[in-house]
Amino acid sequence: MKTKNSHIQFKGITYITVTTFLLAIIFSFFSDIILKKSNVIIAFFILMLIVFIGIIFDMVGMAVATGDEKPFHSMAANKVYGAKQSIKLIRNVNIVTTFCMDVVGDISGIISGAALTTIIIKLSIQGTKSTIYFTILGGLLSAVTIGGKAIGKNIGINKNQSIIHIVGIFLAWIEKNIGINIFSDYRNKNRK
Template sequence: MDFTYNYYNLFSCHYIKFFSDVALKESNLLVAFCILGFIVLIGIIFDIIGTAVISGREEPFHAMAAKKVFGAKEAIKLLRNANIVANFCNDVVGDISGIVSGAALMAIIVKLAFEGPKGSIYTAILGGLLSAITIGGKAIGKNIGIAKSQSIVYTVAVIFAWIEKNTGIKILPDYKNNKRKKRK
């Protein structure tokens, strides 16, 4: 990994944590729980995308690309860069959402101002619930990612194609297929 990749991860983690801290301090409990749920949902969605890219196949998208279907080339790029995409989605975003959701839960607990022995019990219960929702959501998400990999990859590819078309920003590099290397 190069310096810019690690710097980006560090910067994005602090940026997301700062945003959630500011949003949680200025909100009521219902909004705070909604923000916490949104942070957990982002982690689950990116985990689904990472799993779908790992388990997806290129062949259907080659046929679509031959017919010039919008997003097919980006789907091939996603699948050829599966290691990068899965690392970013599952590890980077997943870890950041886990850390930030834990910090957000602590901000909610401080807002509830639990004190004494009951505070420890409530903290343990809320922490356990957050863990169960996150782990259960990611487990269900992995099953969805595997079962619906082609449609998930295509949906993400269409979003990337739209971004590239409207902004000119290329999100993924063009890699040649490693399977086509010549034998010695």
Template sequence: MKSKKFNINYKWTINAFIFSFIFAVILNFSSDVLLKKSNIIIAFFVLLVIVLIGVLSDIIGIAVATGSEEPFHSMASNKVFGAKQSIKLIRNANIVTNICNDIIGDISGIVSGAALSSIIAKLSISSTKSTIYATVFGGILSAVTIGGKSLGKNLGMYKSQSIIFSVGILLAWFEKNTGIEFFPSNSKKNRK
């Protein structure tokens, strides 16, 4: 029995490392600045936004991983706005899922934990009560994040085509207004 050849995409690995670093710095810095200058209600809102970023990126990653490009071929031949980008998303599913599920999703989870610690410190409570608050709020944060991602995975699997098309439209709009393409047009890669 033949074993499959294992290829490592070193270029993407380096790009993922750089993108992870940049995204983590931006998210950490912006959440830190917002949390320091805000009251408790705004701080919890910032925390919720961070969690939602992680959940939405998970939904997109699962949709792209489970989606099929066939429905978008006729749309692309009719020049439907966003169809070509939808096909590119699916053909680059390994990269898209890595960005959405691993990079953005994991970093959002880490930053949300740091944001929660900052909120608990902001409450200025005694060390005994702070442990209780950290434990309870940490449990709530974990439950909301995991529950949201669980619900999101189901949504991503069953509504994959409409989610991919929505992201494709967003990418098409971005490419049209900036001239920056996320994936090269001559991409012949097929998802395995």
């Protein structure tokens, strides 16, 4: 027997799956085009940018997962820019963490692997040497990604209120200047 909650979860899972598919296509398409047209140095820079994006989004996801909305209530009462959006982030913790840590984090991991393959091809290394280079660079990429995410998550836990407020300011700017409201009004959500 289906419940309303399982229907909502199925809808959310479907939304995340479709969003992931679309974002992966967009990021893969543009990174592939840029990487193919760039030299090796720029390709390495793009690879590091992709890894950095994954680290930043993991940090934001961890900050929201460990954040507390109480400090933002007084900020919202004093009309501090971004405070309402910060509350919305925390009240939508499941969506935010899934998007930041799973969707963007995993997409950046997959695209960075593909970018590394493109770089190896650009270096025109073939045969056994390509395997050795790919193995060494793949290990280095994994170490930088995992180490960076570990540092980012640690920062996310220890500086969660500051990070949430920075993201809240960014969302407030989007709402004001672009007119896109990412989350519904925070007053409609049940308080923790």
